[in-house]
Every structure is written in C-alpha cells, then in structure tokens.
Amino acid sequence: MDFITNLNSFSTRPCVTTQNNSYTYAEIIEFSESLASLFVNKSLVFLLCGNNEETLIGYLACLKSKSIPLLINEHLDEKLLANLILHYQPSYIWGTQLTNHSFSSIFSWGNYNLQKADIGIDHNFHDDLALLLMTSGTTGSSKLVRLSHKNIDSNTNSIINALKIDKLDKPITTLPFNYTYGLSIINSHLASGCELIFTDSSIVNKEFWNLLIQKKATTFGGVPYTYQMLDRFGFEKMDLPSITKITQAGGKLTKELSLKFSQICATKGIEFIVMYGQTEATARMSYLPNSYSISKAGSIGKAVLGGHFYLINSEGKKIETPNVEGELIYEGPNVCLGYAENSFDLSKGDENNGILHTGDIAMIDEEGFYYIKGRLKRFIKVFGNRVSLDEIESIAVENGFKCVCTGKEDKLIIVTEDNDAITPLKQTISKITKIHPTSISVKHIELIPRNESGKVLYNELNRLINL
C-alpha cells in the first residue's frame, strides 16, 4: 500500500506539532483533502515550501489528487521563481508570496494562499510521474528531477528499514522541506505514523533548542555544516535527553568529525548514522549502521534495502577488486525517472531503468563498505546543496560578467580577467543564488586558460590559482 493511503490508519495520532499548534493525522488528511478538491484534474502545482503545516498540507493534497507538485524553497529569489513559472506554467501556486499578476488567489488556509493561473495550460503528465524536485535549490535552474510514486514509496520503506523508524520516533526539522533529504525525513516518519515537529528556526536559534527540549524530539538530520556548528557548540556538553538518533547526509563529513561524533554519540547513548544520497535517488541510497560508526568512520556504508552499488572504471567496466577508485553506480527502485528541462518533458516515462551514475568517485573496502573519494563532474556542495559550476557561470554571464567558475569541496571560486568585477561579481552571485558570501571567493587572473576552440581548461585554471 502506498504511504499516502496508509496515513488514514493513524487517524487520531498526533501528526504535526509547531510552536503554537498541533494537528492529528485525521485533521491533516481532512485539510489536505479540502485543498485537493480545488485542483481541477491533475494539475501542475508550485509549492513554496517552509517547515510548516501549510506546506505539508499542500504536498499531501497533491499526492492524494495525483496532481504534480514542484517543491520550491519559499525564499527562492523572485526573479528565479518568475523564470520557473514562465518555463513550466503551473496551474496553481501554494505559498505565502503573492508572486505574479497572472495568478488570482482562490483560497487561503493559515498563512498560505492558493493562487490559480488566469490562463491555464493543460499539461500532459506521464502516468508514473508523482513529484518534481529541483536539481539545485540555489541557482533556480529549470532542470528538474522527475520522481514516481514507486520511487517515493520504495525509498520511504528502505529508510524506515535502515533507521528502524517506529511510531515513537519524533523528528524535529533542521533541513528545508523542499530539500530531498529533508523531505525524506518527513516521508519516512509520516509513513511510520510519527509526530513531526515543524519549525523554521535553525540550530543557531534558542527557539529551536527550546522547542526540541519542550516537545521531546528524538531525532534530527544534518548536513556536514550542521555537524560543524554542533561541534563548535560543544555537542558533547549539550544536554538533550530526548534525542536517541541523529543522521548525517548531504555531503561528506570529514573522517575526523565523523569519528568524533560517533564517539560522543556512543557515550551519550545516541545512534549516529551516516548516510549518502542524491535527489536523483529520491534521497538516500546508503547508510552506515550505528554499530560500525566508529570502526568504519568516513564510510557511507552499504546500499539501503532494495538497492545495490558497484563501481566502474573510465572504460565503463565493473571494478571487482577492493580499494580501487571508480565511478559509483547505484541500482534500485528509488532511481528517478529522469530529468525535465521544460513542461513537455513531464510526459516522458522512465529513462533511467533504475540505474544511476552518481558522478561520485568511490572505492570499496574488503568488507564491502563504500567510501566517497571525490567528484567526477563539475559540482561543489555548499552547505549540503549541490551547486553546478556551469550554472553559476551562466548566471554570471546573463548578468553581464565575463568569468568562469571552479571550486573545491564547499567553496565556490569565480575567476575573472576583469579586476573591477571582483566586488560586484561576489555581490551579484551571492544575491541571486543565496550562496553565502563567505563561501564565494573571486579571484583575478590575467588570462583564463582556454584550448584552441575556446573551451576553458579547468585543470590548468585550478593549477594557476593553486587550487
């Protein structure tokens, strides 16, 4: 049974708790059904997401009515949002912002409005399509990931199995709703009938910790930066009696920090579980069981139930020996249908057949545990968000700059031949992409190295700037 139908069985159990409100499963289902009844046919719905009950209701309303939601961060730059609207022509927008003159508000609940397109277009959706996620939350790229109901249900079940989630677990939100890992935490706990604590406060706010303690949250997830902050806070001294399990994904935590948290958690009786995922795999592909968190620190563990990993070399041949690096390939029922670049692509079916080339370089040890060693493609991860260097380059060009982008780990490096562009480049890119200025560095060089056809020689560039 799919998890949406299954929610009915939790009727009187608490579902969502916020600072000021609480709702049972029956109430959340009832509200989402009334919202769903307003959608004419199967529609494309833009959900402007925050960690609030309105977003959850919008999400469930779409899944129930087989409408297709695109999950967008409510703080996405207005221009980028307008561009997405133009590109995909949604029939509805569910959110706080009154965004567009060609939409009229037809319903409101809580702080959210349902806005209907004055002139709607009929989208042609493939039957398997259930959900759209953005490939990058920051650049507002119109390239989307197409996910099916089978993707969501299978990954939800694999995660429940991996983390042994039961109805007494009580997660508190630490990640955006629209972010694949944040959504995965929500899906897997809803499917288990848990009470979820929703807050837009972050771990740097007192309100967050007060809520966590007061409502007795048992679990949360974090990207590497979350753990860097917790480390600065002195996690070992923090008194959080209700916490029993924490997870880490969204990028590689250093081996040192991974080991440190494993040891602290072991003393505190908290399970610490490192995971590995990608939006293209409906969130999570592997986990390192808590019992191995110290002995295998730095590893992403093994594939979740229903999936498996292998490595290929540059000729595309499977690597059979341990400790040899190759591209990590994942196979499983949670691999997305494919991408969409425009509204016509929403009618496409499964293009991946359950196989995902992760673009990560990995190796396997003698006991079958996987380790990420680097990236094959031009991406960096800034605070858990994947950032395509090519997309940043196009944004800069669209705004009149001449520059190229490179980067390492969580640092974006923009290289320009124009000395005067250094400050405006940093400001513009940070403003549009919401990448924090401290994660961007702009460097000046005399000449960007290119080959005869004008293609940028990135390896040479990295050498020139000592990356």
Add this chain to the structure above:
Amino acid sequence: MTNREKYVQVFVDSFSVNPDQLDENFVYQCVPEWDSIGHMGMIASLEETFDIMMETDDIIDFGSFTKGIELLAKYDVTI
C-alpha cells in the same frame, strides 16, 4: 577604533549592510545574509575582534544587534 565601531564593523562585514541599518530592529534573518551560516561567521568574527570565546548559550541567544551588546558585556566587552 572604539569597541562600538569594531562591533558595527563586524555586522557590516558579515551581512553587507550599512551602519545606519543597525539598531534594535536589526534581528536574525532580517536580511538574507543573516542566516545560520552568516550567524556563525559573525560569531567567529566577534570572537576574533574582541579575543573572546563565546558560550553556546550566548551564541544561540544572540538574536539581534542590541541583544549582542548585552551578551558581550558578560565577556567584559563594553560596547
């Protein structure tokens, strides 16, 4: 530079704001730059500027420009 000037400068550098924007209404998330990442950057910068090490309770209680002045007094920094 006086402590006040140093304190203002940390905010200006961390959040790309003008000094005249800094008053009791300048609170966490009032500008996109003051998010969790900007917050930790500002704390690190204050610690360096005033050569102090802030307690976790004070880091998470640091919700506004004005609150910060009150919190720094605990570290013998008079703004």
